[in-house]
Amino acid sequence: MIQDKENDWFTEFKKGEEYKAFLKNPVAYFCAEYALESTLPTYAGGLGVLAGDLVREVALQKFPLISVGLFYKKGQNILSTEKILPKNKLKPVLDESGKEVIVSLPMENRPVKVRAWQWEDGGARVYLLDTDIPENRAEDRKITEQLYNEDRDMRLRQEILLGIAGFRLLAQLGYHPSVYHLNEGHSAFLALELIKHEMEHQQVDFKEACEYAKKHIVFTNHTLLMSGQERFSSDKVKLFIDPCAKEICLNQNEIAELGTLENNPDTFSMTNFSFKLSTKSNAVSRLHQEKSIEIWPNKNIENVTNGIFISRWDKVDGVSEKNIWATHLKNKKKLLDFIREKTGEIWNETDLIFVWARRLVEYKQPLFFLDNIEKLLEISKNSPIPIRIVFSGPITTEDNPFVLEIKKIIKEKLKGIVVFIPDYNTDIAEILTSGADIWLNTPMVGFEACGTSGMKAGLNGVLALSTQDGWVYEVEEEDIGWVINDSQNSEEIFTLVKEKIIPIYYAHLKNLQNSMWLKKMMRARNLILENFSTSRVLREYIEKLYIPIMKQKHTHKID
Structure with a gap:
C-alpha cells in the first residue's frame, strides 16, 4: 500500500514520549468553518473542507487534537434549495451533573452566554459554539446565526466569540492544550486569554506575557489576497475588546496595536495580529510559501502543502x-x-x-x-x-x-x-x-x-x-x-x-x-x-509545528 509509510510513521510516533506528552496536553485547533456534513451549514469553501478532512484524519490516527468552531444556522449558500437535515450527529455538551456547559464572555459591556454542541462521527469530534440561548439578548442570539456574516460588527463579534469563548470552553472542560493552532486568523483573539493567564500565573507585564503566550500559538495562513484577509476598523476593535482588556487591567490601545497596520493605523488586520502572536506559521503550498515570504519577509513561515482525507x-x-x-x-x-x-x-x-x-x-x-x-x-x-x-x-x-x-x-x-x-x-x-x-x-x-x-x-x-x-x-x-x-x-x-x-x-x-x-x-x-493526503499533512504539522512548541521549556498553565 502506497500510504503505508505514513501509517508506519504514526505507529512509531505513538510509541514515543512525545505522543504521551500530547495525550496529557493536546493540540487545540480553531477554525471558523468545518465541512462536517454537506447539509450542516458550517462551511463555505476549501478552508472548511480542509478542516473537516483534518478532523477525520486526527480521529483515524488517534492524535490528541481538539477542534473548536461556531455552530451556524445558516451557511453562505443562502439561496440553496436544499433543506437542512436533522443534525443527529450533534449533541449538547453537558457537565458531570447533566447540565449544559455554559461559558460567558464580556462583549460591549454586557455578558454573552455561550453553549456548545459536540459533533461526532467515527471518532472525529468538533466543539461548536452557539449563542442562540434564552439567556442572551435577541441581537446576541444571532451572533452565531450566519456563516461569514456580511455585517462587519457581527463578524467581529463572531471572531471574538470563537477565540475567547472557545478558549474558555476548553478550560472549563478540563483540557490543558500545549499548542493552539489558528487555522486562519479568525480565532486569533484567543491570544488575549493566553496573555491574561500568563500575566496571572507568571506575574509578568503585558509585553512579557505576549512573548510567553505566542510560544504556544501556531498560525496557518490560507490567502495572500487582501480581500481574503480579515480586517476591521481599529476603533471598532478597541470598542469591542475593551471589556476583555479591562479584565486584565489593560488599555485597549495596547491590544489593538498588535494588529494595526503600519501604513494604515485605522485598520486592524487579523492576519497581522496572528503573525505577531504566533511563534510558528505555515503556508499551504510551496508557491504560497514563496509568495508569503515576499510579503512577510521577517516571519518564520514553514510550508505544509494541504492534502485530502483519502x-x-x-x-x-x-x-x-x-x-x-x-x-x-x-x-x-x-x-x-x-x-x-x-x-x-x-x-x-x-x-x-x-x-x-x-x-x-x-x-x-x-x-x-x-x-x-x-x-x-x-x-x-x-x-x-x-x-x-x-x-x-x-x-x-x-x-x-x-x-x-x-x-x-x-x-x-x-x-x-x-x-x-x-x-x-x-x-x-x-x-x-x-x-x-x-x-x-x-x-x-x-x-x-x-x-x-x-x-x-x-x-x-x-x-x-x-x-x-x-x-x-x-x-x-x-x-x-x-x-x-x-x-x-x-x-x-x-x-x-x-x-x-x-x-x-x-x-x-x-x-x-x-x-x-x-x-x-x-x-x-x-x-x-x-x-x-491529510496523513502527510498531520505528520508535517506534528514535526514542523507541534513538537517544536511542545518541547519548549515554558509550560502554559490553565486553572
Missing part, C-alpha cells in the same frame, strides 16, 4: 490500470444521471466531460474556458467525440456576475454543451471529482494558495487541465494531466484541448490496450496517494 474522497479504491476505466465509467454514470436529474441533459459515457467546480470568484477565473466561444464551438464541431462542460458552485447572491454570465452563454450559444449545477456542496463534489474526465482549474497564478479539489479528482484518476498555481506548482505536468503556462491568456487552453486532450482520449476509446489515457489516470492517482 477514504472520504476515494471512489476507485483498489483499482489497477486494468480495471480503473471500468470503475471510472461507473462513477461517470452517476455523474451523467445526476446531470440528467438536475438539468434534463442526456449525455453519453463516451462524451469527454470537463468539470469546473468551486466558489465563483474573480481570481479563480470561472469564465476562462468560455473566453472564446467561437473557438470552443469550432473545436466542439470538429471533435470526433462530443465535448461537454459542467460548471458548479455555491450561489451566495442572486446577482453573482459569473453565474449570470454562464447561464446567459448556455442559453444563447452553448445549450447542450454546457450545464450549470447550483448549490455546490461536498456531496456534489464527490460526484463531480469522481465522474469527470478532465478537472478544470484555472486560477490566476499566485492567487490560489493551494486548492484541493484537483487532488480529489486526481485521486479518482480524473486528469487535470490546470494553470500552474497552488499545489500544481509542485508536480510534473505528465503526472496530473496538462498544465496551462499562461494564466492570463486562454488561447493555450484551446490548443491543449484540440491537439493533446481530444486525440489522446479518442485513441483511448478506440483501443483500451496500451492506452496513454489510462497510464495518466494511474499516474495521477498514485501521485495523490503518495504526496497529498
Whole structure:
C-alpha cells in the first residue's frame, strides 16, 4: 500500500514520549468553518473542507487534537434549495451533573452566554459554539446565526466569540492544550486569554506575557489576497475588546496595536495580529510559501502543502490500470444521471466531460474556458467525440456576475454543451471529482494558495487541465494531466484541448490496450496517494509545528 509509510510513521510516533506528552496536553485547533456534513451549514469553501478532512484524519490516527468552531444556522449558500437535515450527529455538551456547559464572555459591556454542541462521527469530534440561548439578548442570539456574516460588527463579534469563548470552553472542560493552532486568523483573539493567564500565573507585564503566550500559538495562513484577509476598523476593535482588556487591567490601545497596520493605523488586520502572536506559521503550498515570504519577509513561515482525507474522497479504491476505466465509467454514470436529474441533459459515457467546480470568484477565473466561444464551438464541431462542460458552485447572491454570465452563454450559444449545477456542496463534489474526465482549474497564478479539489479528482484518476498555481506548482505536468503556462491568456487552453486532450482520449476509446489515457489516470492517482493526503499533512504539522512548541521549556498553565 502506497500510504503505508505514513501509517508506519504514526505507529512509531505513538510509541514515543512525545505522543504521551500530547495525550496529557493536546493540540487545540480553531477554525471558523468545518465541512462536517454537506447539509450542516458550517462551511463555505476549501478552508472548511480542509478542516473537516483534518478532523477525520486526527480521529483515524488517534492524535490528541481538539477542534473548536461556531455552530451556524445558516451557511453562505443562502439561496440553496436544499433543506437542512436533522443534525443527529450533534449533541449538547453537558457537565458531570447533566447540565449544559455554559461559558460567558464580556462583549460591549454586557455578558454573552455561550453553549456548545459536540459533533461526532467515527471518532472525529468538533466543539461548536452557539449563542442562540434564552439567556442572551435577541441581537446576541444571532451572533452565531450566519456563516461569514456580511455585517462587519457581527463578524467581529463572531471572531471574538470563537477565540475567547472557545478558549474558555476548553478550560472549563478540563483540557490543558500545549499548542493552539489558528487555522486562519479568525480565532486569533484567543491570544488575549493566553496573555491574561500568563500575566496571572507568571506575574509578568503585558509585553512579557505576549512573548510567553505566542510560544504556544501556531498560525496557518490560507490567502495572500487582501480581500481574503480579515480586517476591521481599529476603533471598532478597541470598542469591542475593551471589556476583555479591562479584565486584565489593560488599555485597549495596547491590544489593538498588535494588529494595526503600519501604513494604515485605522485598520486592524487579523492576519497581522496572528503573525505577531504566533511563534510558528505555515503556508499551504510551496508557491504560497514563496509568495508569503515576499510579503512577510521577517516571519518564520514553514510550508505544509494541504492534502485530502483519502477514504472520504476515494471512489476507485483498489483499482489497477486494468480495471480503473471500468470503475471510472461507473462513477461517470452517476455523474451523467445526476446531470440528467438536475438539468434534463442526456449525455453519453463516451462524451469527454470537463468539470469546473468551486466558489465563483474573480481570481479563480470561472469564465476562462468560455473566453472564446467561437473557438470552443469550432473545436466542439470538429471533435470526433462530443465535448461537454459542467460548471458548479455555491450561489451566495442572486446577482453573482459569473453565474449570470454562464447561464446567459448556455442559453444563447452553448445549450447542450454546457450545464450549470447550483448549490455546490461536498456531496456534489464527490460526484463531480469522481465522474469527470478532465478537472478544470484555472486560477490566476499566485492567487490560489493551494486548492484541493484537483487532488480529489486526481485521486479518482480524473486528469487535470490546470494553470500552474497552488499545489500544481509542485508536480510534473505528465503526472496530473496538462498544465496551462499562461494564466492570463486562454488561447493555450484551446490548443491543449484540440491537439493533446481530444486525440489522446479518442485513441483511448478506440483501443483500451496500451492506452496513454489510462497510464495518466494511474499516474495521477498514485501521485495523490503518495504526496497529498491529510496523513502527510498531520505528520508535517506534528514535526514542523507541534513538537517544536511542545518541547519548549515554558509550560502554559490553565486553572
